[in-house]
Amino acid sequence: MLILNGTLATMDDQNRLIPDGALLIKGDRIAAVGDSCDLQARYPGEQVLDAEGRMVMPGLICAHTHFYGAFARGMALPGEPPANFPEILEKLWWRLDKALDEESVRYSALVCLVDAIRHGTTTLIDHHASPNAIDGSLDVIAEATLQAGVRASLCYEVTDRDGEARRQAGIAENARFIAAVQAEANPLLGASFGLHALLTLSDETLEKAAAAAAALGTGFHIHVAEDLADQRNSFKRSGLPIVERLHRHGILGEKTIAAHCVHVDDTEVEILRETGSRVVHNPRSNMNNAVGTARLAGLLRQGIRVGLGNDGFSNNLFTEMHVAYLVHKMARGDPRAMPADAVLRMAFAHNAEIADLFFPGPLGQLSPGALADVILVDYFPTTPLDAGNLPWHVIWGIDGSSVDTTIVGGRVLMHHRELLTLDEAAITARSRELAAEVWQRMTSR
Numbered sequence: 001m002l003i004l005n006g007t008l009a010t011m012d013d014q015n016r017l018i019p020d021g022a023l024l025i026k027g028d029r030i031a032a033v034g035d036s037c038d039l040q041a042r043y044p045g046e047q048v049l050d051a052e053g054r055m056v057m058p059g060l061i062c063a064h065t066h067f068y069g070a071f072a073r074g075m076a077l078p079g080e081p082p083a084n085f086p087e088i089l090e091k092l093w094w095r096l097d098k099a100l101d102e103e104s105v106r107y108s109a110l111v112c113l114v115d116a117i118r119h120g121t122t123t124l125i126d127h128h129a130s131p132n133a134i135d136g137s138l139d140v141i142a143e144a145t146l147q148a149g150v151r152a153s154l155c156y157e158v159t160d161r162d163g164e165a166r167r168q169a170g171i172a173e174n175a176r177f178i179a180a181v182q183a184e185a186n187p188l189l190g191a192s193f194g195l196h197a198l199l200t201l202s203d204e205t206l207e208k209a210a211a212a213a214a215a216l217g218t219g220f221h222i223h224v225a226e227d228l229a230d231q232r233n234s235f236k237r238s239g240l241p242i243v244e245r246l247h248r249h250g251i252l253g254e255k256t257i258a259a260h261c262v263h264v265d266d267t268e269v270e271i272l273r274e275t276g277s278r279v280v281h282n283p284r285s286n287m288n289n290a291v292g293t294a295r296l297a298g299l300l301r302q303g304i305r306v307g308l309g310n311d312g313f314s315n316n317l318f319t320e321m322h323v324a325y326l327v328h329k330m331a332r333g334d335p336r337a338m339p340a341d342a343v344l345r346m347a348f349a350h351n352a353e354i355a356d357l358f359f360p361g362p363l364g365q366l367s368p369g370a371l372a373d374v375i376l377v378d379y380f381p382t383t384p385l386d387a388g389n390l391p392w393h394v395i396w397g398i399d400g401s402s403v404d405t406t407i408v409g410g411r412v413l414m415h416h417r418e419l420l421t422l423d424e425a426a427i428t429a430r431s432r433e434l435a436a437e438v439w440q441r442m443t444s445r
């Protein structure tokens, strides 16, 4: 397939902006990048997709999300509103996850996948919980993601909070699914070993999980120091800060994703850096839960390649970029606190490095040999646009709702905003019925 007449933002090492650019896709990879006239002349017989002047960019990557949270949309919790993060977990998330059955797990994922394709998010790294439907839950989500045609890496969050049997079932679900993904080697599927957060994990559970993951040669996906309550709990249990406790149990490393890291001190940052652990920033979630603002500038300055996630918010990563750009300025009282190019590095280069853990990339760039995950965006700039100022155009001018076409591995999943792999109306209708049942189960328990 030949995509012609686009404004190409390559987002690779060369960081080129190619006006009237073209992209040749062969199989699931990009074969050539260049000028429209040139590529059209060199590849005359190719099927053509006319970008009609739209921006052509790599598909977006979400480095931390929760498909299972989809049915929380619109929910007004009865009773006193939660006053802090532990209460948010207890009153909302730990009641919602228990109310999910297999079908609601599937439709929660499908709802998020529609949202992702619509907003140009082509790779998602998910963290799943459904304590009353653990066995096989990752297969159910994998089926939904394959039906949608996006790339997804999945895990089940192991925790002690639902008792011994469910802890063991969570460990088994991770191990079973990781082994299956390794055996199948589907280019759209990845897996890691999920852990909730140290707040709900005993030393014994960490040892069991570390042993199971080591046997499979995989890393972890865990919430780290999201709220101060997590740090307080760690000191109470072990006398150690979170990151040190994780390190002692062999949880950190280049294959491990540490979501949040809002409350980490300099020593912990150094351990994260030394171990090569991947840190993921989720600014909308941090603001919503009022847990604090990650010391992002400090983490980036230390050389940590922080990525960007949505933690279950809408799968519009453009909005996440906009918020990341704004919140640090306000929190630090300094308009220089978070430049747009730093935000785009997190969303593209750093997230692509994290996604490389699961998919044989490169991802997140338009360059020959890269995976053909591409979006076409309705953006026709009213001010000069070049490679140098592109980040400020993305922050000030581009939103996910402007995505016109979404392509993953050379397969068109949405064209002119029409979804080609998922029946949005049917998914919406069924999810509304299932969500009503889930809400009912939440309030009747």
Ligand SMILES: [Zn+2]
Pocket: 064, 065, 066, 127, 223, 259, 311
């Ligand atoms: Zn999360």
